[in-house]
Amino acid sequence: MSFSPLIEKLMESLRVLPGVGPKTAQRMAMHLLERDRDGGRRLAAVLEDALERVGYCRRCRTLTEDEVCALCESTRRDDGLLCVVESPADQLAIEEAGGYRGRYFVLHGHLSPLDGIGPEDLGLDALESRVAEEGVEEVILATNPTVEGEATAHYIAAQLTAHGVRLSRLAYGVPMGGELEYVDGGTLSRAFNGRLPFRGD
Amino acid sequence: MSFSPLIEKLMESLRVLPGVGPKTAQRMAMHLLERDRDGGRRLAAVLEDALERVGYCRRCRTLTEDEVCALCESTRRDDGLLCVVESPADQLAIEEAGGYRGRYFVLHGHLSPLDGIGPEDLGLDALESRVAEEGVEEVILATNPTVEGEATAHYIAAQLTAHGVRLSRLAYGVPMGGELEYVDGGTLSRAFNGRLPFRGD
Numbered sequence: 001m002s003f004s005p006l007i008e009k010l011m012e013s014l015r016v017l018p019g020v021g022p023k024t025a026q027r028m029a030m031h032l033l034e035r036d037r038d039g040g041r042r043l044a045a046v047l048e049d050a051l052e053r054v055g056y057c058r059r060c061r062t063l064t065e066d067e068v069c070a071l072c073e074s075t076r077r078d079d080g081l082l083c084v085v086e087s088p089a090d091q092l093a094i095e096e097a098g099g100y101r102g103r104y105f106v107l108h109g110h111l112s113p114l115d116g117i118g119p120e121d122l123g124l125d126a127l128e129s130r131v132a133e134e135g136v137e138e139v140i141l142a143t144n145p146t147v148e149g150e151a152t153a154h155y156i157a158a159q160l161t162a163h164g165v166r167l168s169r170l171a172y173g174v175p176m177g178g179e180l181e182y183v184d185g186g187t188l189s190r191a192f193n194g195r196l197p198f199r200g201d
Numbered sequence: 202m203s204f205s206p207l208i209e210k211l212m213e214s215l216r217v218l219p220g221v222g223p224k225t226a227q228r229m230a231m232h233l234l235e236r237d238r239d240g241g242r243r244l245a246a247v248l249e250d251a252l253e254r255v256g257y258c259r260r261c262r263t264l265t266e267d268e269v270c271a272l273c274e275s276t277r278r279d280d281g282l283l284c285v286v287e288s289p290a291d292q293l294a295i296e297e298a299g300g301y302r303g304r305y306f307v308l309h310g311h312l313s314p315l316d317g318i319g320p321e322d323l324g325l326d327a328l329e330s331r332v333a334e335e336g337v338e339e340v341i342l343a344t345n346p347t348v349e350g351e352a353t354a355h356y357i358a359a360q361l362t363a364h365g366v367r368l369s370r371l372a373y374g375v376p377m378g379g380e381l382e383y384v385d386g387g388t389l390s391r392a393f394n395g396r397l398p399f400r401g402d
Binding site for chain 2: 002003004005006007009010013014016017018019024026027028029030031032033034036037039040041042043044045046047048049050051053054063064065066069070087088089092108
């Protein structure tokens with residue numbers, strides 16, 4: 001025996017959500033059907049609406065339902081600084097850390113020839129024209145510190161170097177509040193090689 | 202900064218799902234928007250459909266989109282046995298354990314005067330007429346072994362006793378495959394009081 005066909009279909013559909021296996025999908029379906037039908041209906045409507053209307057910002061390519069996102073519209077950001085990130089979640093993390101007052105460009109991924117993801121999929125043409133035409137002084141390559149992220153940063157750096165823009169990368173090192181014992185060897189040797197003079201502040 | 206209003210609304214709507222906090226909701230929203238829009242659209246459509254069409258089986262009150270569920274329709278079950286459970290998930294667990302070939306009655310909860318859940322909310326009138334009119338020989342009270350489940354079982358037993366039906370309750374004891382060390386005291390003393398003659402089979 002199993003649940004009715006429509007309930008089974010609902011459980012299967014819930015498994016598109018990351019981290020949701022069969023047991024969790026069952027718990028979610030039962031919760032919505034038994035205890036929160038209004039919340040479920042609201043979720044269905046908002047999900048449909050968001051998938052219909054959320055697209056890419058015409059300037060920075062972040063996810064937004066507007067043609068140009070709020071951050072690109074803002075007049076209080078520094079046009080001379082452009083931070084390139086792999087995802088909207090990375091962008092949000094940098095914003096939440098505070099301190100950065102420039103603009104962004106979102107790649108939605110990294111170069112991955114094996115998956116057929118090339119420069120055009122990441123909007124690198126648009127990035128290049130923006131740098132060439134809009135007085136960007138420094139591009140901060142904030143792709144992930146992974147093999148793919150590094151390769152993507154190198155590719156972009158090579159593409160932009162002809163435009164005489166300053167290029168930078170986030171500093172590598174030991175994370176704040178961590179314990180050295182648990183830091184991996186690659187990070188530790190990077191942190192040694194990049195060591196800084198001690199200042200007592 | 203945060204995501205755009207519609208994305209924030211999607212993240213908030215996802216939190217109706219049990220066990221989904223702000224971080225998980227963000228990860229789910231990003232996954233659907235960035236990597237699986239088709240899956241997300243399918244989920245929205247199926248969810249809307251299920252919440253619209255899934256109701257209670259007219260006979261046993263389990264969740265189904267049909268008027269009468271497949272198990273109640275089946276001619277291969279024993280009409281003389283009726284198992285009363287708190288939820289469709291409990292019913293499924295019993296079916297998956299195998300061995301039981303009778304019918305079910307689903308309460309969708311337990312008596313809870315403080316939450317305003319009384320006998321009529323659990324369909325106890327329908328249960329009583331079914332027992333009175335349909336030749337049920339034994340009612341197995343398989344409510345949860347909790348204070349509320351026990352109270353509900355006692356209430357139903359008192360209600361049905363006038364109809365001369367046999368009443369039973371699931372056996373209490375130590376769970377199979379567990380270690381005695383980790384079994385709680387209440388269960389252990391129940392298992393002692395209910396001890397059975399040893400048979401070498």
